Amino acid sequence: MAESLDRLRSLVEDELGECCDADVEARLDELDDLEAGTDAGQVSERVEVFSALANDTRYRIVQLLAAAESDLCVCELTPMLDVSDSAISHALSSLTDAGLVARRKEGKWRYYEATDRAERLLAAVEPEESV
Amino acid sequence: MAESLDRLRSLVEDELGECCDADVEARLDELDDLEAGTDAGQVSERVEVFSALANDTRYRIVQLLAAAESDLCVCELTPMLDVSDSAISHALSSLTDAGLVARRKEGKWRYYEATDRAERLLAAVEPEESV
DNA sequence: TGAACGATTGAAGAAGTGTTCAGATAAAGG
DNA sequence: CCTTTATCTGAACACTTCTTCAATCGTTCA
CATH class of the missing domain: 1.10.10.10 (Winged helix-like DNA-binding domain superfamily/Winged helix DNA-binding domain)
Structure with a gap:
């Protein structure tokens, strides 16, 4: 899980290109919120x-x-x-x-x-x- | 097909009970319109x-x-x-x-x-x- | 060019779905 | 009651679907 998170981080870094760490963190937070918003039931x-x-x-x-x-x-x-x-x-x-x-x-x-x-x-x- | 229509007619007659023929016809027309309103595609x-x-x-x-x-x-x-x-x-x-x-x-x-x-x-x- | 990576495709087996048949229920009426 | 009629249920089997694996495509970058 931690491993796949690292992978996602580097993907997002790639995707956002030459921008600052704050943007990368923001994107990761957004993805995290999305995941939390779904309930199996x-x-x-x-x-x-x-x-x-x-x-x-x-x-x-x-x-x-x-x-x-x-x-x-x-x-x-x-x-x-x-x-x-x-x-x-x-x-x-x-x-x-x-x-x-x-x-x-x-x-x-x-x-x-x-x-x-x-x-x-x-x-x-x-x-x-x-x- | 004509046979099943007769069957439907008698079902509708049963269903509507003691009422007049006009009501039976109206109900049959309504069912007919419903059927026409659906397109396979x-x-x-x-x-x-x-x-x-x-x-x-x-x-x-x-x-x-x-x-x-x-x-x-x-x-x-x-x-x-x-x-x-x-x-x-x-x-x-x-x-x-x-x-x-x-x-x-x-x-x-x-x-x-x-x-x-x-x-x-x-x-x-x-x-x-x-x- | 070729290695690396994101994404797509096709094949294949396991799992799931849809229809029918046969039989069961329940209400109505002789 | 016993039959008829409308609807429901469960089992069975053909058919479809879902996921994975392996292979491929297309883009980027050293």
């Missing part, structure tokens, strides 16, 4: 959220739920997604775990809707021009 | 973006680049991420393809920075309270 929680959207079936479900005026049940989703009910059920379960979808039980049916977090993410992924 | 482009963030190494890189005041080179990232240079290079390449990171070449080094799209996504994934 938070990272994995957020990676899980992105993973939930990293699949055609799940992404489309969220997109459909966000676009729908009312919430939808599994049997309404099925005809729009060419995979089995089972696959949709698995997908909805991952999405619920990730906090992207909320379920409501009503008699024989379960209705799903997109959460705010999901809607924010869908908006954020749109390319520049449309923002 | 767009879906896969966005799924690719979410996939890029669906991995610890890549997520942390984007987080570091977004938090950094200036852009960073691979050799500065390496000590903060306990994987090989090679892994980081592969990661940066996926991120660049997904439009989440931009590269700048300068002499011996390549500097990377997070794009606006990446910053929007990082903001959007934060949980409710912090918005």
